[in-house]
Amino acid sequence: MDQKAANTDLALRTRATRVIPGGMWGHQNAARLPKGYPQYFSRAEGCRTWDADGREYIDFICGWGPTILGYNDVDVEAAAADQRARGDAMNGPSERLVELAELLVETVPHADWAMFSKNGTDATTACVTIARAGTGRRKVLVARGAYHGAIPWCTPSVAGVTEEDRAHLIQYDYNDAASLEAAVDQAGNDLAAILVSAFKHDLGKEHALPTRAFATRARALADLTGAALIVDDVRAGFRLHMGGSWELVGVRPDLAAWSKAIANGYALAAVTGNDRFREAATKIFTTGSFWTAAVSMAAAVATIEKLKKTGGIDTMVAMGQRLRDGIDRQASRHGLAVRQSGPVQMPVILFDDDADRRLGNAFCLELLARGVYMHPTHTMFLCAAHTVADIDQTLAASDEALATVARL
């Protein structure tokens, strides 16, 4: 087999079947997507990506969130390259650590301090551990169906998970203050934390921003009980509000978990917290071999500064609104009941009466064939590199895709 033939999507999948269990693992496993999605990617630039077979797409997954300024952003890459020439994973942090922590404290109103790691799961796990260390209590409230990471206490799978891994979790329903109150009651005097997603973004379900009533009640219940209010901003962070997603509803958490978009694709996560939990944060032991690696921190400083300077969120909102309005118009013209939900810059597009995903999957496959990469059930992501021309090209594709769906 020549080199080119060995690197087609099909050839790579075949090779992978031998050396990777099931051919792929985790959220990027294309076997979880309708047949027709590529598994392997060869290139990415701006808001565009190319699969292993060389097909180009306008990308609305953006690496599943990390890409917020666009792939290969010139300013982020320059900052990263400059730091790389000096050093990355060294015996201790570089000054980039202090700059980044200062920048987060300056940018995020609830943050008196910050700590860093590599995965969103690292950050959510540290938040829960800090809350337990600070309160001396154990119970953690989580919304039914919410995703907070992929180790035994939080992974959506039950394989390899023991009952004890989740012994102190109590469930409530997002945006349902009464169910949250019931969960608080159930925790009694053992309540360590109320953990909330930035917004309701459960897989395959309609998305919803937090209501002001729910968010305010969550804050009040945490205050009343002395528990920590933790916002999991891993998926949404820096896309809804530079100061943290719950700034939109005027509520500040005690602790927040960040990752994905923080460094425009460089592996980094963060915990921010207020002074109430500063001492608790010094007591836990959480660390990793690459957690102070300086290149990812230089990239994060550049990403956050550029988002602020260029109004990146405004761009994503404008482009997201243009996409949503366009698809709404097209759907109604084609007589299709399409529910677009979530913030416009992090949409999910679902079809009515589509329990088997026949319509949603067909829509996405028609888009793929026309050079647009969307996802049928997961939160999607716009980035600041999406332009009016990209959205209009997408809408030209979606009009044809919806026409096809309407004939199904």
Added chain:
Amino acid sequence: MDQKAANTDLALRTRATRVIPGGMWGHQNAARLPKGYPQYFSRAEGCRTWDADGREYIDFICGWGPTILGYNDVDVEAAAADQRARGDAMNGPSERLVELAELLVETVPHADWAMFSKNGTDATTACVTIARAGTGRRKVLVARGAYHGAIPWCTPSVAGVTEEDRAHLIQYDYNDAASLEAAVDQAGNDLAAILVSAFKHDLGKEHALPTRAFATRARALADLTGAALIVDDVRAGFRLHMGGSWELVGVRPDLAAWSKAIANGYALAAVTGNDRFREAATKIFTTGSFWTAAVSMAAAVATIEKLKKTGGIDTMVAMGQRLRDGIDRQASRHGLAVRQSGPVQMPVILFDDDADRRLGNAFCLELLARGVYMHPTHTMFLCAAHTVADIDQTLAASDEALATVARL
């Protein structure tokens, strides 16, 4: 304060105190080291690093393990830069994923497959979860004092950890087959895994390679009970043997965790496993936003291939032996009882009658003042960029340092 003054180690620590709990967290917290160690680093190249005050050191921590070919290795950086121009964290993996998995399966005799993540803790946690998923059992045997990561089930701290997080761990003593047998008995028919470090490398204690008798017994007990034998090769991987550290004693695990040196400083971790646990590995859900990032995989392929091609381990062994022999000669000339243990390329240097670390700390501080960065209690690391000249310069410093210690 001008920019230069703001970036001294002292100034950075002062600034950090405001925005990072306790000024720093985790294993790189210089507050855990004798006063006089730098906290911040500004540069690294080959086997040398520079602190924020511009002081140069010959480095025997090597970023706490990741640096195995030397910082900023030309071949690894070329491979990484080439991949970076194409894409890093995309919607799916690049062909680098398949290449790297194939390379591990080819290099590591026990490996029929591989999966990737970012932290050593990700890999050890996935091994335990796969073992539980595959056996349908819960108990995991761990050696007393061994380090396997920094989330609640394994972190050395107890702050924020609940009893349930460790409900199914049973302890044994490393290299003590009888204690392992007792632990197996205690687990009864609920034994999921025997977890062993590549070698005994507990903080502040003499290090020891596994005895052949212990390793063989661990393998036999796993076979007898149907449990998984897991080698935690996060710290030692690719420094003792390219096929996995227990190849040295002729024992092959079912699962192994890797990280640190796998990509010469790029954030990456891996699980390798045999076919017995292939299906179990498909059942667990473990993932992260950056786990298929292609640059770290390109770096790993380049690192492993260069280590094989250039005999990197032989170089580290030769330089480590030269260092050990030299210090042994010097210590005896100075009338000091120094215990050097662990593999020569991953040494720890301890002094007799030094419970308060007075001698060990003084030795390290004297070395620091002479441009050599060693650690008083943690496993140290040689890399393939250490040359005879570097070792001899180190020995010139250690001779003076030991002379000072001898006068204490």
